[in-house]
Amino acid sequence: QVQLQESGPGLVKPSQTLSLTCTVSGGSISSGSYYWSWIRQPAGKGLEWIGRIYTSGSTNYNPSLKSRVTISVDTSKNQFSLKLSSVTAADTAVYYCARDSSGWDHDYWGQGTLVTVSS
Amino acid sequence: QSALTQPPSASGSPGQSVTISCTGTSSDVGGYNYVSWYQQHPGKAPKLMIYEVSKRPSGVPDRFSGSKSGNTASLTVSGLQAEDEADYYCSSYAGSPLYVFGTGTKVTVL
Numbered sequence: 001q002v003q004l005q006e007s008g009p010g011l012v013k014p015s016q017t018l019s020l021t022c023t024v025s026g027g028s029i030s031s032g033s034y035y036w037s038w039i040r041q042p043a044g045k046g047l048e049w050i051g052r053i054y055t056s057g058s059t060n061y062n063p064s065l066k067s068r069v070t071i072s073v074d075t076s077k078n079q080f081s082l083k084l085s086s087v088t089a090a091d092t093a094v095y096y097c098a099r100d101s102s103g104w105d106h107d108y109w110g111q112g113t114l115v116t117v118s119s
Numbered sequence: 120q121s122a123l124t125q126p127p128s129a130s131g132s133p134g135q136s137v138t139i140s141c142t143g144t145s146s147d148v149g150g151y152n153y154v155s156w157y158q159q160h161p162g163k164a165p166k167l168m169i170y171e172v173s174k175r176p177s178g179v180p181d182r183f184s185g186s187k188s189g190n191t192a193s194l195t196v197s198g199l200q201a202e203d204e205a206d207y208y209c210s211s212y213a214g215s216p217l218y219v220f221g222t223g224t225k226v227t228v229l
Contacts, residue, residue, distance in 0.1 A: 046208065046221065046222050046223045047223075049217065049220065052217070062217075096164055096165070104218075105153070105170040105171070111164050
C-alpha cells in the first residue's frame with residue numbers, strides 16, 4: 001500500500017520561499033508510470049492543483065503559479081519536493097502531495113500539512 | 120481556467136439517494152471522459168471515489184456511482200449512510216492547467 005507523507009516548515013514569512021517534501025513509502029517512486037503531484041487547499045475552500053513531476057524530471061505546472069513554482073524529485077530518497085517563491089498570505093493553505101495515477105486522477109494522498117504565511 | 124461549479128450543499132435521510140452535479144465547459148468536463156470524484160471528511164485528505172466518469176476504485180462501495188452528460192458530471196450516493204456525510208469534490212482533466220477541481224459540495228445526512 002503506497003503511503004505519502006508531507007514534511008516541512010509550518011510557518012513561512014511573506015516574500016520568502018515555501019519548501020515542502022513528500023516521502024513515498026510502500027513502493028518505489030520510480031515504479032510504474034506515475035506522476036507525483038502537489039495540491040493545496042486554503043482553509044474552508046476548494047482544492048487547487050499546483051503541479052506534478054515524473055521520475056524522469058519532466059514537470060507540468062499550473063499556469064497561475066508557474067512563475068513561482070519548482071517541483072523536483074530525488075529517486076534515491078523516494079521523495080519529491082515543492083518550492084513556492086515570493087509567498088504571500090494568499091498562499092496559506094493545507095498542502096497535499098498525491099500520486100497521479102496517469103488516468104487523470106489522484107489515487108493516493110498524503111495527510112496534508114498546513115503552511116501559514118505570516119510575519 | 121475557472122473552478123468547476125458544484126452546489127454548496129446537498130442532503131438526504133439515511134437510506135435515500137443524493138445526487139451532486141459538477142458543471143464545467145467543453146474544455147474540461149465536456150471534452151474528456153476524465154472526471155473524478157473525491158470524498159473529504161473534516162481534517163482529512165481527499166479520497167478517490169470515482170475515476171474516468173463512472174469507474175470505482177477497489178474498496179469503494181457500489182452505492183457510489185458517476186455519470187456525465189454534456190458539460191455536467193454527476194455523483195450519486197445511494198442508500199445514504201451516516202459515514203457518507205462529508206465534502207465532495209469533482210475534478211476534470213482540462214489541458215491547461217492539467218486539472219481543475221470543483222467548488223465542493225457538503226453532503227449532510229439528516
